[in-house]
Amino acid sequence: MIIEHRGLKQINGSLVVLEGVKAPMNEELVEIETENGSARTGRIVAIEGDKAIVQVFEGTRGLSMVNTKTRLLGHPMEMKLSPEILGRVFDGLGRPIDGLGEIYPDCSMNVNGQPINPVSRVYPRNYIRTGISSIDCLATLIRGQKLPIFSGSGMKHNELAVQIVRQASIADNDDFAIVFAAMGVKNDVAAYFRSSFENANVMSRVVMFLNLSNDPIVERIITPRCALTAAEYLAYTLGKHILVILTDMTSYAEALREFSSTKGEIPARKGYPGYLYSDLASLYERAGIIKDAKGSVTQIPILTMPNDDISHPIPDLTGYITEGQIVLDRDKDGKGIYPPVSILPSLSRLMKDGIGEGYTREDHADLANQLFSLYAKVQDAKALASVIGEDELSDDDKKIMQFGRQFDEEFINQGNENRSIEETLDLGWKLLSTLPKSMLDRVDEKYIEKYYRPEGDETEEEA
């Protein structure tokens, strides 16, 4: 039996306090009817005796203390699911907004999910080809991984995400689908994603969740949870391989901060709540593969680093949870290099077990290692050149500088080209071949024999 309550005790930001509630349940869903009859949704976030603190997703504007009716629904926030969610567009709370009608659910699942038992996980090994050299070769994306893109405002992270979706989907012919969750993104950005998916002919395999920047922020806290619940359903119940794109995690964390401060919680760093790490982890850790399911959940969260600062709490805590990161570089972006991937801080922790013989090619690990270490030397040489001038550099350093330029131009700057893994690796060797053999200290002799092909002096003359 559902009891209806009338009146509120207190309204504060997005929170309302109900009094005299019989047996409220922690995290229980609440339906709120305003004076003029419109309905809103909320959830109980804290309980004290017969008082329940309810977070209202749509905001409290227009609520009155006396004439508001509330009903406790007796279950936590759930998402209705069925195979027909593919191709549909939902709002931040998982309600269809594409005008195609309600979902007839096969089942409902708690949006908070449950932690995967570490012993039930399968260690991710199968790589996903994105067709982008800098990612495929140097920070390989693995199925079941969470690999965020650290970007900044104004950089081309959305284009990169679309390119990954387009190219990765072509590479993978089995059951592959995309769950896309927008949190606080602008209307036109959301429209860009939608039209890009339609143009690439993948819309039928996309589930979209849109919480736009003018939507209530409290809803934003639920959006990724709905998206991940849908992803888990598609992956573990229907056996599909799911790529989840969450953008923009910075807006999400900011919503969390706003919400925490209305609750009067003690802030930790930069005003973010002390549980920001646990909260982010409860999203990111939902990526993975489990033993008795066919599918997998791979995540690419995108976040814009405030002021391009990688030590800001949001990228910092994200980096501690995710299995690597792809960092975009404003310098490269300014030079028109696309995708503007910053090589040195980008990293995929799981790549070592998903590349090499049987997955990509036997020389991949050594090659990637060598390119990294040479690229680090490029930075040293550049720093030195900026002090003493490039002409004064030693011969080796000059060669390194030339290598660095070519690397940026040919390897990183690939535009919309879709490269196979062989093309990417061969290109890497072509660049290594511009350098003398003695500088290749990270590659095995047998690969040097097989792939190292210096082409006379032509490449060195240009310097």
Add this chain to the structure above:
Amino acid sequence: MPSENVIYSINGPVITVKGKTELSMMEMVYVGFDRLVGEVIGLEDDVTTIQVYEDTVGLKPGEPVYSTGSQLCVTLGPGILSNIFDGIERPLPALEEESGSFIGKGINVPSVDEEKLWDVKVLVKPGDTLSGGAVYAQTQETPAILHKIMLSPLLSGTVASVKPDGKYKVTDEIAVLKDEDGNTVSLTLCQKWPIRIPRPVAARMPVTKPLVTGQRVIDTLFPVAKGGAAAIPGGFGTGKTMTQHQLAKWCDADIIVYVGCGERGNEMTQALTEFSELIDPRSGKPLTDRTVLIANTSNMPVAAREASIYTGITLAEYYRDMGYHTAIMADSTSRWAEALREISGRLEEMPADEGFPAYLPSRLSEFYERAGYMETLNGEEGSVTIIGAVSPQGSDFSEPVTQNTKRFTRCFWALDKALAYARHYPAINWNTSYSEYIGELENWYYDNAGPDFMKCRSELCSLLLEESSLMEIVKLIGADVLPDDQKLTIEIARVIRVGFLQQNAFHKEDTYVPLKKQLKMMEIILYLYHQCKKIVAKQVPVSQLVATGLFEKLIKMKYEIPNDRLDLFDSYTREIDEKLAVYLNK
């Protein structure tokens, strides 16, 4: 007033019970109809505060809170090794059987398998007097480890009766003890111990032996003692977990307790699969035979994360009491500190630095002080070594957890982002790291690693130091203007950095290097240096010496010389002599 305790308020993992209760501080309780595990963390006149170790979604006020009368305890007995537990010692494989791939709520499973039969040998006879910690039986827990079953440190008395040797379950009675007051106590294969109280020992002994890890930068430059404590701070991507895994795989402790505290689920899966595939070089048995994993991943309840560190150290102390050398890897202690902060915030305590509670330093010191080289109650020698990873916020080592950890550990392996970016692993920065154990371990190295070991080490250190000050100049004006003797320093330091300090965890030979080979490598590098120094003094430019390829050859020797073919070093010496003879005889 009802005698039953009922939930009054719920706020995340913290709940309160109103009214006076008979609950005691730190008592373990079951919360709600689902019987979620919780612990009393605050008692006031009319409010009792409890932190819950499981997800509180769906909990209602008015649900009962059941008292257990004991503190949060772990079960200690055979069956712990090779297992994987969550933060409150619930075996994860058993949880999987109960609730499938996702962790359910309120599942009560025994910590150690209660059905398995152990081959027990009883070591006492009726009439024997036993004091706390005495061994009364033993069983082969894994092929590598003999499990000694000890009397709880709190008990003592006379053995009244014993069962014959044979197969028993952990809960079977195998002896009866009559204590001083005449009460009879039934002795089984297991005992309970509260996780927040250090297990007693007879005496703390000085540390004299290193924990040999097979990692050159650690063993040679910054060794940690058995019974010592070390910290590995580093931002994300600098290889904390990788270093911890390497230590867990190769260090010469008898027992490894690996605590994944608030870290990634996939990493724990990796540890699980890798450790079961690897063979311990010393015992020839799988590494899992000596390993316990505790996995409390970042999305598992935060209160259990706080407990996982204590669960881990208690298990380590238990095996120490049997006379084993144990090492506990805690990855990462920052997550534990953050769990403290989160719970402290929910209790509305006054925050200190960065929102951390003011008692953070005292909690950290309590934890690190549980390390030590001890004489156990039964007269054996055992040790607990703690290696704690720290994940500083924003890679800034001045934050509270790193700073306070530094005060209570004597070994500091600072991981460096610049090194990690250059894929120099392990990315332990030789300029900012330190080990205070060098002095205490000197004699051991002299006797066991070779009389020259420490001499070579200090020469290596001074070369690296010299290089780093030279690099300051090079950064400003380039390497070409340096005099040749300084160029030589830079060249040889490169060999030390790339050929010696950098170590490839994925290479079959290089992943673990015995001390003997470490010494040989240092000796040959220094031999080349000394010979070249003589030549440079004769005005021969360094570039000619580099052109001999000897430097490159030494850089690659870590791959070329297998760990069991140390005789090959002689051929290196010969080659150096041959190639340099032209210059030397000038």
